[in-house]
Amino acid sequence: MTDERIKNVSGLRKAMIRPELGAIAGTILVFAFFLIIAGDSGMFAPKGIQNWTVVSAQFAIIAVGACLLMIAGEFDLSVGSMIGFAGILIAIMSVQWGWPVWVAIILAFVICIALGALNGFLVIKTGLPSFIVTLAFLYILRGLTIWLSILTTQKTIIGGVKQVAEGDWLAAVFGGTILTGLFQWFADIGLIDTFTRGSREGQPVVEGVPMLVVWALGLIIFGQWLLTRTKFGNWIFAVGGDAQAARYVGVPVNRVKMMMFMFTAFCACVFATSQVMEFGSAAADRGLLKEFEAIICVVIGGALLTGGYGSVIGAALGALIFGVVQQGLFFSGAESSLFRVFLGTILILAVILNTYIRRMITGER
Template sequence: MTVTKSAVPLADDDRVRKISALRQTMIRPELGSICGTVAVFLLFLFVAPDSGMFSLEGVMNWGTVAAQFAIIAVGACLLMIAGEFDLSLGSMIGFAGIVIALLSTQFGCPLWLAIVAAFAAALAIGALNGYLVIRTGLPSFIVTLASLFILRGLTIYAPITINGSTIIGGVKSAAQGDWLAPVFGGKVLGGLFAWLAERGMVGTFKAGAKAGLPVVDGIPMLMVWAVLLVVLAHLLLTRTAFGNWIFAAGGDAGAARNVGVPVNRVKILMFMLSAFCATVLAACQVLEFGSAAADRGLFKEFEAVIAVVIGGTLLTGGYGTVVGAALGAVIFGVVQQGLFFAGVESSLFRVFLGVILLVAVVLNTYIRRLITGER
């Protein structure tokens, strides 16, 4: 008797591990940041309902703060997924800003050239950090910690030596007529907000020289850069072969090398991306304030890491999401401005950072155990 293939029921293969729908949801890296974002919005809707925090002006306030965190979180996220850290990120913000301000105001360089020079210097330093990590085998924590102190020291020394002060002004004058300045310091959709103001859909100034003009006169390029970087990084990570290389480099570098992944090149490029993102924020800040200060970027390296960890990226590398990191940045922006709107002492923001970091690490450890089956 011939037994057909369809007549024999297929037994479950014990080697194939089935994952329930609930478990699949639980191990999504951005789950924690989604829950955190919802919880934070609900909290401030309850404690500060009439503060104007969720008016257009309020949204622009906390949205601008969130954009600052998001820009640096993008670079930190991809680097952490690749299995490395960059503690020099905050110092890079101050360093790049001082380079732009000194070259444009003290040395007479066109602002566009000063910005390009700052990006070139930052990318070179990022590549050097990556190269040292690869060549020496030292932890990136140590290499970039050294860079943190070197850059911060140079950022203080250079302006004091050249200008006698750690604050360099005059950038707004240097930006007049410069073709690159609007890319970092301009605003978009100004006409739309003016049109909305004419129809009473956007608040306007009631008195003074700006009477009748919209309170919100456009979306700053800082926010545009944040959205652009988040979208591009997400597409890179999830839609390209290079994105797979980033995950592989952080997950198991040895195995990745064995299948042809250029792990060293990937890691160096991610260090350069981190430096690039820091310089984008520096350029936006310099053009917004019209000056550079040596203490800009202080503690930003830690805030970026916390935003990324909140977003679900594992400290061990090989797992994470840019969308989660962006939501972590939104949480930071909402909480920082929400404390102000609620009339709470702003220093408690640091307390919040510490608590949420601890909670996020515990949650991520639990998720890692779900993925790997560890006890």
């Protein structure tokens, strides 16, 4: 028997309350805009596509964790500091202490996930808003990162990671590329340009798919599956919608929140590790403002700041918009500082749209 509340909902209304709607429209508009103003600049050539895809993947990795946590009704403002902290840990353990890179990476993940659990524990046990708890950790972790870096090296940038990571099995999982043979074949048949001089003559300008992109796609697929296809996903929505009501029906609210804080820290460490392997160095100021960029991606993707509503696919599209705009400004020759203007503008528009959608759902006026 069809629920009467659903039967009378029009198809247009069903479409309007989809969390991804704003992100889909935004993605189409952004691509159309830059196709017009930067279409001849190489932005949509293979190398240009790789550039904005990699940037979008960076945003997407942290946006997935932020999305699930925000749907569960919490925030984590320590994500950016966690990125810098994890990167410095890996560099110190591998370069300064001479430990195998795979050991450094695993220990960095263990420490970051433990810190995520500590964030969750403090939020649950003290009843303080996660905004306050994680804001405190934003400063604590940033300070620890700078202190550890200066204490061990007298510098805030630690290089040499690429050299010690050469041949390491786990480093390749975060910093390598896949499908290199396929891209070489594309170059051989003329689908991709090749270098015409120097030591790389004849090699494709795009060597393969970076592992950063693979991680982003994997996390997006996992997050969407977890949220929409599992009982745990229902719990996430229930906890963010009404935690007390969720407790009454047997949802382990505290466990869900704790695991979401841990998953957010895991995503931050994935970002940090991939970045360290890509650049071959770690810097104490890495990840600056990334927590806010992740939240904006999620809001663009349709999540409500009050929790209980959102979409991983929407957050991924928000990350794609960010990547395309950031690189599009570069290819079009515009001032890079305009990217911050875009962030603020798109945040306001997304919140207005999401508020309107919430009122449609709840029937508020």
